[in-house]
Amino acid sequence: MPEPLDESRFSSVLCVVAHPDDIEYGLSAAVARWTQAGTKVTYFLLTRGEAGIDPLPPAEAGPIREEEELASAAVVGVTDVHFGTHRDGAIEYGLPLRRDIAREIRRVRPDLVVGTFYGDRYAGGQLNQADHRAVGQATVDAVADAGNRWIFEELVAQEGLHPWKVTTLAISPSPTGTHYVDVSATFEDAVASLEAHTEYNRALSADYPAPRELLGSILGGAAQAVGDPAVTHAVSLDVFER
Numbered sequence: 691m692p693e694p695l696d697e698s699r700f701s702s703v704l705c706v707v708a709h710p711d712d713i714e715y716g717l718s719a720a721v722a723r724w725t726q727a728g729t730k731v732t733y734f735l736l737t738r739g740e741a742g743i744d745p746l747p748p749a750e751a752g753p754i755r756e757e758e759e760l761a762s763a764a765v766v767g768v769t770d771v772h773f774g775t776h777r778d779g780a781i782e783y784g785l786p787l788r789r790d791i792a793r794e795i796r797r798v799r800p801d802l803v804v805g806t807f808y809g810d811r812y813a814g815g816q817l818n819q820a821d822h823r824a825v826g827q828a829t830v831d832a833v834a835d836a837g838n839r840w841i842f843e844e845l846v847a848q849e850g851l852h853p854w855k856v857t858t859l860a861i862s863p864s865p866t867g868t869h870y871v872d873v874s875a876t877f878e879d880a881v882a883s884l885e886a887h888t889e890y891n892r893a894l895s896a897d898y899p900a901p902r903e904l905l906g907s908i909l910g911g912a913a914q915a916v917g918d919p920a921v922t923h924a925v926s927l928d929v930f931e932r
């Protein structure tokens with residue numbers, strides 16, 4: 691049975707994902723709860739999601755998706771949104787990726803880093819994507835890198851970014867969540883944040899579930915694992931204390 695995440699342990703959160711919309715498939719419900727409680731939340735996306743809209747070439751889709759991400763972040767109280775320069779669909783796991791994430795961790799200095807799921811299959815059985823696997827794995831490693839001054843020494847020497855120790859790492863979504871965040875009160879914020887991806891959602895196939903339906907399934911499903919009837923919606927997290 692997952693435990694409630696101890697939110698008294700952090701006042702600053704960094705969410706690291708591959709694409710615009712990755713945070714909005716559930717995690718943004720927890721973000722809304724955190725920002726409403728006064729916690730500072732920052733987003734770092736490694737790409738602009740420019741390969742994510744089939745009818746639009748990347749040069750057109752990238753700026754649209756960046757704008758949609760800024761709008762969806764604002765819905766849940768986040769104004770600090772940064773984008774990396776990796777190519778959507780072609781993110782490679784490796785030292786440059788780890789360095790980019792470690793740099794952002796040292797810049798933001800969060801207590802909690804939320805990384806993306808890097809396993810092969812989601813709870814529903816769907817296969818995960820290459821970009822998610824690379825970014826999720828690199829985030830786990832970058833949390834360690836950020837705290838070690840002898841890895842990426844250039845971050846100190848050239849950018850003045852000194853080591854930072856993250857106290858908690860969480861992975862979301864997770865089919866094997868150790869913890870949960872009760873988002874029963876912020877479900878509507880999550881729906882609005884996903885709906886803010888207007889052009890992206892419009893280009894999805896007609897039989898793809900609408901944001902409310904999809905989030906009801908994801909967050910409602912996670913709530914069932916909690917086993918408390920008062921928790922109607924939950925975000926599931928795999929939590930590692932460091």
Ligand SMILES: [Zn+2]
Pocket residue numbers: 708709711712822
């Ligand atoms: Zn994605």
